[in-house]
Amino acid sequence: MWKTTLYILLIPILSVGQNINFEINDLHTAQKKAKKEQKGIFIDIHTNWCKNCEWMQEEVFKTKKVSSYYNNHYINLSVDAESKLGKTLVEKYNLSIYPSYLYLNQDAEALHLATGLKSKEEFIEASKEAEDPNNQLFVLQKLVKNEKEPDIKILSNYIYTTYNAAYEDEIMLSKFLGRLNDDLLKEESIWRALKEATMHNGLHSESLHYIVKHSNVIESEHGIKDIIQTINAAASISMQPYVEEKNIKGWEKLMSYLNTSLGKQGTTLNLAYNPTFYINIQDFETAYNKMSEGVKTLHDRDPEVRAYLYRNWAWDIYHYYDDQEKLSTALEWVDNSLDVHYNSINLETKSGILLKLKSYEKAKMTALEAIELAKKEKVHPTLAYSVLEKLNTTK
CATH class of the missing domain: 1.25.40 (Serine Threonine Protein Phosphatase 5, Tetratricopeptide repeat)
Known part of the structure; x- marks a missing residue:
């Protein structure tokens, strides 16, 4: 019986250890405790409708590494941006992104601000920046x-x-x-x-x-x-x-502005991003036409830039098109890119295109070559492995 009781008593202790301890809900009490324990003050400012806030609370704050670090270094407050204290902080520090993370000293003076979705490593890094005067936003300000x-x-x-x-x-x-x-x-x-x-x-x-x-x-x-x-x-x-609103006129106006203000370099930016915009609004024919126009325009441009755009367009063709003629054209583009950048991502793109063209043996050899090169580059060739898996299922 005593073992069961001990186990039950331990449950809340273990749970607290696996979460940032937000036991205090007012700044004055936090300040007094921070001075007593010689810690900083951390405030997580969130809203009930913020999905990123919820994700941080569940996936980052509850990890052992994060909770241990923050409980050892800070007195922690969790504040709803729409509460009385939250509204005061939002107005005082001009906050507009949630979650926002405020770091204060023991006198409740703001030192640093971080915002948005972060991995546990990024979140701990933010706290270390908050402890370094060379990186503290409000100190630098x-x-x-x-x-x-x-x-x-x-x-x-x-x-x-x-x-x-x-x-x-x-x-x-x-x-x-x-x-x-x-x-x-x-x-x-x-x-x-x-x-x-x-x-x-x-x-x-x-x-x-x-x-x-x-x-x-x-x-x-x-x-x-x-x-x-x-x-x-x-x-x-x-x-x-522009994508969310499918605002073609607005997008074209931005592209025209880049052409006017940046000249030839603005034209290059047009070539780079016009196909992506039209793919995102699912106007695939216009997107392909923009790629084709780009190829004609790029003949006298920097080989590095040309190779990069050729690879991007070939990748898009692989992902969004099944037309054999377009795929064959994309194969030419990625081969041109390989002449400049013989790397795993170009080889992966080529293997995917070859698979769609039903050149199975060439697709296999290219995927295997991409995997070997990726080992040297220390990257993970996801597409190459996917190509090999699909080839196995076609047999």
């Missing part, structure tokens, strides 16, 4: 606002931290861009800040224009892949509302 010409490294840290939290500061971003030069662009911390602002602001942003106009310097120091990934993220942000 005071530093840059109190100086007429703030140190460029402090300013770059502020820009990165601000846009990483989707907090935005257009005035300071403009000041940051105005201070940049070719030498500064070579520094990793400067490029990190510029990337973050661009990925948050989209294709129409001042920071995107800066990247495009200084792409040669950035590419020589940080690589074309980094530029492409940054612009892709910006495109995703810009494209989403």
Whole structure:
């Protein structure tokens, strides 16, 4: 009997250990306890209708690694954004994204802000940033606002931290861009800040224009892949509302703006993202026509850019089309891309196209080659394995 009783008594203890301890619901009590225990204060600000908030509470806060770290380092509060305290915090710190994570010192002064969906590793990293004055959003904000010409490294840290939290500061971003030069662009911390602002602001942003106009310097120091990934993220942000509304006129207006403001480079962005937009609104014929127009236009462009776009379009053809003529054209595109980038993702794309063209033996050999190359590249060739699996079922 005593064993059963002991087991029952242990259940709540074990449960608490597997969750962030949100036992306090007012800031004054949290502040007193934080001072007594020499801990910081963490506030999770959420809403009842926020799916990301629910996911964080169930999938991240309850993991042993996260709960242990936060219970050892913080006094934790869980606050509904629509409660009295929540409304006060939302107004005071100008919050608009949920979940929001506020980090305060023992005097209840805000040090740092993070937002959005995060893995357990990213969530712990956010708390470590909150403990480092070089990364604390509100500490950096005071530093840059109190100086007429703030140190460029402090300013770059502020820009990165601000846009990483989707907090935005257009005035300071403009000041940051105005201070940049070719030498500064070579520094990793400067490029990190510029990337973050661009990925948050989209294709129409001042920071995107800066990247495009200084792409040669950035590419020589940080690589074309980094530029492409940054612009892709910006495109995703810009494209989403037009896709949701199937707003073709609005999208075309944005593309026209890029052409006008960026010239030849704007045209390249049109070529890159027009097919994706039309695929997303399920106008597959127009999407294919945009790809074909792109191939004709790209003949005199940078081989790296051409190879990247050819591979993207070939990948799209594999995923969304069954027409044999289009698949054969896509095979030519990916072969052209392989001439520049002989890598596993190009080989995977080729194996998928060959499978759809019913060139089974070639598809198998290409998939196997992709898998071997992927081992050296330390990536997982999901499509190549899928091709082999489908080939086994066709026999």
